[in-house]
Amino acid sequence: MSEEPVFDTQGVVKKFMYVNRRAPYGTIYPLEILESVLVAAAFEQDTSVAFLDDGVFQIKKGQDPKELGMKNFSPTFRALAGYDVEKLYVEKESMDARGLKVDDFVVKVRVVSAAELAKLMAEQDILITG
Amino acid sequence: MKFGILVNEGPFNHQASDSAYQFAKAAIGRGHQVLRVFFYYDGVNNANKLSEPQSDDRNLVKLWGEMAKTHKVDLVVCVAAGMRRGIKDEVLAEGFHISGLGQLTEVGIAADRLLVFGD
Numbered sequence: 001m002s003e004e005p006v007f008d009t010q011g012v013v014k015k016f017m018y019v020n021r022r023a024p025y026g027t028i029y030p031l032e033i034l035e036s037v038l039v040a041a042a043f044e045q046d047t048s049v050a051f052l053d054d055g056v057f058q059i060k061k062g063q064d065p066k067e068l069g070m071k072n073f074s075p076t077f078r079a080l081a082g083y084d085v086e087k088l089y090v091e092k093e094s095m096d097a098r099g100l101k102v103d104d105f106v107v108k109v110r111v112v113s114a115a116e117l118a119k120l121m122a123e124q125d126i127l128i129t130g
Numbered sequence: 131m132k133f134g135i136l137v138n139e140g141p142f143n144h145q146a147s148d149s150a151y152q153f154a155k156a157a158i159g160r161g162h163q164v165l166r167v168f169f170y171y172d173g174v175n176n177a178n179k180l181s182e183p184q185s186d187d188r189n190l191v192k193l194w195g196e197m198a199k200t201h202k203v204d205l206v207v208c209v210a211a212g213m214r215r216g217i218k219d220e221v222l223a224e225g226f227h228i229s230g231l232g233q234l235t236e237v238g239i240a241a242d243r244l245l246v247f248g249d
Contacts, residue, residue: 004204004206004227004229004233005166005204005238006164007165007236007237007240008240009236009239009240012239012240014238014239015234016238018196027216029138029171031166032170032171032210032211035210036170036231036234036235039231039232040238041228042232043236043239045238045239050191068188090238104215106249117174125238126244127236127246127248128136128238128244129138129246129248129249130138130171
């Protein structure tokens with residue numbers, strides 16, 4: 001196989017936002033995107049995570065998917081702070097529509113309106129959806 | 131312009147891989163550069179050399195491999211996502227290689243735009 005090219009990324013910091021729109025179980029996207037968030041943070045990028053639509057359930061307290069044969073990965077969100085990923089946004093409209101409150105989450109989040117989130121998204125260099 | 135591409139879905143089941151391929155082809159045709167295509171989630175299935183579509187259908191695994199060869203596009207399969215799905219060196223099609231998620235972050239930093247193909 002050909003040699004892997006190496007790109008010069010030294011000293012470049014971009015704004016990466018990871019956009020979570022799906023329920024935590026049922027598809028693998030939320031679990032796998034989280035692995036990708038941790039890697040971007042390890043690269044010392046300006047990393048943030050947004051939760052909207054059913055994605056807000058990913059950080060809900062009290063998850064127990066054992067009966068589904070799945071692993072509760074919500075504690076991993078608490079590890080984000082250790083990687084300096086502290087910009088966690090929850091879209092207010094999605095939270096309200098699902099009857100959730102800011103105390104229902106396993107991590108400290110900033111609740112923003114859809115309009116505010118759109119503005120934050122527009123400021124990013126990279127948006128990665130999962 | 132320098133593009134990075136993220137493919138989040140497998141071939142045939144979803145149009146994401148077709149759209150990503152057509153985009154890459156068009157971009158290269160217009161003189162742009164595709165630095166890297168990163169295959170994540172079920173997208174790793176695009177690298178399975180055992181894939182054998184019907185003869186009158188497009189063969190995405192082969193098409194990607196040919197693009198890598200002709201235009202020096204770096205095709206990276208995520209190691210963690212690949213292992214879950216049995217996409218390892220034994221079944222890896224020509225033109226692809228397996229590496230870590232750091233390759234996705236890296237191309238995001240290096241490219242002018244990172245395009246995501248999936249839902």
